[in-house]
Amino acid sequence: MNIIIKKCIKAGTLILLAAFSLIAILGINTYAADNSLKNVEQRKELIVVTSPDYPPYEFQVNQNGKEEVKGMDMDVANKIARDLHVKLVVKSMSFDSLLVAIETGKADMAIGGINPTQERRQSVDFSKIYYNGGQSFLINKADANKYQSRKNLSNTKIGAQTGTLQYDLAKKKIPGSSVKGMDKTTDLILALKTHKLNALGIETPSAEAYVKNDKSLAMIPSGYNLNVNEVGAAIAMKKGSTSLVKAANKSIDQIKKHNLTEKYLADSGKYMKVNTVNTSMVHYLPYFIKGVEYTALISVLASIFGVILGVTLALLRFSKSKLLRGISISYTEFVRGTPLMVQVMFVYFGIGLIVNIPALLSGIIAVSLNSGAYVAEIIRGGINSVAEGQSEAAASLGLSKSDMMRFVVLPQAFKNIWPALGNEFISLIKESSIVSIIGVTDLIYQANIVRADTYRGVMPIFVAMIIYFIITFALTRLLNYYEGKMKHAG
Template sequence: MNILKSKWLSKIILSLIAIISFTALLSINTYAADDSLNRVKQRKELIVVTSPDYPPYEFQVNHKGKDKIVGMDMDVVKKIADDLHVKLVIKSMNFDSLLVAIETGKADMAIGGINPTKERRQSVDFSDIYYNGGQSFLINKSDVNKIKSVKDLKNQKIGAQTGTLQYDLAKKKIPGANVKGMDKSTDLVLALKTHKIDALGIEKPSAEAYVKNDKTMAMIPSGYKLSTNEVGAAIAMKKGSTSLVNATNKTIAKIKKQNLTEKYLASAGKYMKVNTVNTSMTHYWSYFVKGIKYTVLISLVSSLFGVVLGVALALMRFSKSKILRGISISYTEFIRGTPLMVQVMFVYFGIGVIVNIPALLSGIIAVSLNSGAYVAEIIRGGINSVAKGQTEAAASLGLSKTDLMRFVILPQAFKNIWPALGNEFISLIKESSIVSIIGVTDLIYQTNIVRADTYRGVMPIFVAMVIYFIVTFALTRLLNYYEGKMKHA
C-alpha cells in the first residue's frame, strides 16, 4: 500500500512540475519581433489595468448614478489612447496583481502611481516618468506635536502598501522602524486612524488628498534623498514592448511639455469633491447592490457546479478502478492543500496565458473547483453513513449497482449530509470574496471602492458585514426549512 501511495505521490509531483514548467515557458516572450504596438492598433483597443483606490491618481466616482474610474492616471492613458487612435479599456484589480497581469498578457499597460524600481524593471518595461509628486507620511492630527519630521519616526510602526517603493524605503531609511505592509491603501489609512500604526508612507498627492478630505489627518515630508530613475510614476508594459514604450513616451513628452499633469490633477480634485459632497452609505447603495449581485451569482453557480463535481469525485472514490480512485484522491488532496486565493490567481493568470478567461468566469471556475473537492468529502462521508443493510436489501430486490446508488444510497446520503452541505454553501458565500483580487466587482471589491471614495474606513465595512449576515441568515433559514421537510418525508 505504501509503494502504491509513493507511486501516486511521484506522479502528482511530476505532473505539478510539468504544469509549472509549461506555464513558465508560455510566459516567456516568444515573439520573433516586437509587435506590441501593432497588436494594440489591430485590436483597436488599449487595455489598461489599474487599482482604483488611490486618489488622486485613480479612484471611482458615483456621479448621477453612474460609476466611473477617474483621476490623473486615467487622463494620462486616455491621452495615450487618443494619440494611438484606439479605444481605451480600463480593467480593475488589486495593486499587487497589476504587474502579473502585464507579464501574463492580460493587459497592454499597468498604471497606478507605479514607481519604476530596479526590481520591477527586471520583470516589465517602463515608460518615462510622467509625474513625480514626491514622498510623504500621513499621520494622525493628534500626533502633530509628537511627530514633526521623519526623525521622529525612528523605532515607530510605519505602514506602507505591500510591494511599493514606500515599503522598501521605510525598511531601508528609517532606523528601527517596524514596517507593516497591507495590500490596500484604504486598509492602511484605517490602521493609522485606529492607531495600529504611527505613520503611513504614501505619495505626496495622495497624502494631500486625504488631508483635504479628512480633518483628523495631517502630513509630514519624507525627507528621503532618492535617485531620479526610480522615483515618480511610470507606466508598466510587458518585457520587449519597445514599440509600445516608444509610442507611450512620445505622448508623455507632450504631457510634460504642455504641463498637462497639473490640469489632470485639477480635474481629479473636482471629481474628489463630487465624492465628498455626500459620503453617506445610502448615497452608495448602488455599489453595495452591485456587489451583492456578483457575490450571490458566483456563490450560486459555484455551488451547483461544486455539487456536480463533488458527486462525480465521490463516486470515483468508490470505484473499483485504481485510476479513477487515484484521480479523485489526488484532486481532492491537492485542492484542499492549496489556498483558494492561489487557485483563483492560477486560473486567471496561469491558465489565462493559454486561454484568455474573463475575471468573472475565472472566479466562478476557481471557486467551483475548490468547492467540488470539499463537497466530495462531505458526500463520501454521507455514503459511508448509509447502513450496509440498505445495500443488502436492495441487492435482494435485484437492483443494479447504478440503481442502488441512484435510488437508495444517494438519497439517504444527501439527507444525512444536508446540514454539512448547507454549511459549505454558507461558507462559499463568504469565501467567494477572494475573487476581488482579480477585479471581480463582488461585495468586498465594492466595499473597498466606497472606502476609498468616501475616506470613511469603518462604516463601509460595517455595511458589508450586515449584508453578509442578512444573506447567510436567510440562506440558513431556507436550508433549515428543507431539512425539516426531509425529516418528515
C-alpha cells in the same frame, strides 16, 4: 493503497511541473517578437489595468448613477489611447496583481502610481516617468507635535502598501521601525486612524488628498534622498514591448511639454469633490447592490458546479479502478492543501497564459473547483454513513450498482449530510470574497471602492458585514426548513 496514493501524488506533481514549464516557455516565447503596438492597433483597444483606490491617481466616481474610474492616471491613459487612435479599456484589480497581469498578458499597460524600481524592471518594461509628486508620511493630527519629521519615526510602526516603493523605503531608511504592509491604502488609513500604525508612507498627492478630506489626519515630508530614475509614476508594460513603450513615451513627452499633469490633477480634484459631496451609504447603495449581485452569482454557480464535481469525485473514490481512485484522492488533497486565493490567481493568471479567461469566469471556476474538493469529502462521508444493509437489500432486489447508488444510497447520503452541505454553501458565500483580488466587482470589492471614494474607513465595512449576515442568515433559515422537511419525510 498508500503506494498508489504516493504514485498518484507524484504523477500529479510532475504534471504540475510540466504545466508550469509550459507556461514559462510560452512566456519566454512572447518576448521573441515585439508585436505589442501592432496588437493594440489591430485590436483597436488599449487594455489598461489599475487599482482604483488611490486618489488622486485613480479612483471610482459615482455620478448620475454611472460608475467610472477617474484620476490623473486615467487622463494619462486616455491621452495615450487617443494618440494611438484606439479605445481605452480599463480593468480594475488589486495593486499587487497589476504587474502580474502585465507579465501574463492580461493587459497592455498597468498604471497606478507605479514606481519603476530596479527590481520591477527585471520583470516588466517601463515608460518614462510622467509625474513625480514626492514622498510623504500621513500621521494622526493629534500626533503632529510628536512626529514632525522622518527622524521622529525611528522605532515606530510604519504602514505602506505591499510591494510599493514606500514599503521598501521605510524598511531601509527608518532605523528600528516595524513596517506593516497591506494590499489596500484604505486598510492602512484605517489602521493609522485606530492607532495600530504611527505613520503611513504614501505619495505626496495622495497624502494631500486624504488630509484635505479627513480633518483627523496630517502629513509630514519624508526627507528621502532618492534616485530620480526610480521615483515617480511610470507605466508598466510587458517585457520586450519596445514599440508600445516608444508610443507611450511620445505621449508622455507631450504631457510634460505642455505640463498636462497639473491640468489632470485639477480635473481629478473636481471629480473627488463629487464623491465627497454625499458620503452617506445610501448614496452608494448601487455599489453595494452590484456587489451583492456578483457575490450571489458566483456563490450560486459555484455551489451548483461544486456539487456536481463533488459527487463525481466521491463516486470515483468508490471506484474499483485504482487510477480513478488515485485521481480523486490526489485532486481532493491538492485542492484542500492550497489556499483559495492562490487557486484564483492561478486560474486567472496562470491558465490565462494559454486561454484568456475573463476575471468573473475565472473566479467562478476557481471557487467551483475549490468547493468541489470539500463537497466530495462531505458526500463520501455521507455515503459511508448509509448502512450496508441498504445496499444488500437493493442488491437482493436486482438493482445494478449504478441504480443502487442513484436510487438508494445517494438520496439517504444527502439526507445525512444536508447540515454539513449547508455549512459549505454558507462558507462559500463568505469565501467567494477572495475573487476581488482579480477585479471581480463582488461585495468586498465594492466596499473597498466606497471606502476609497468617501474616505470613510469603517462604515462601508460595517454595511458589507450586515449584508453578508442577512444573506447567510436567510440561507441558514432556508436550509433548516428543508432539513426539517427531510426529517419529517423520513
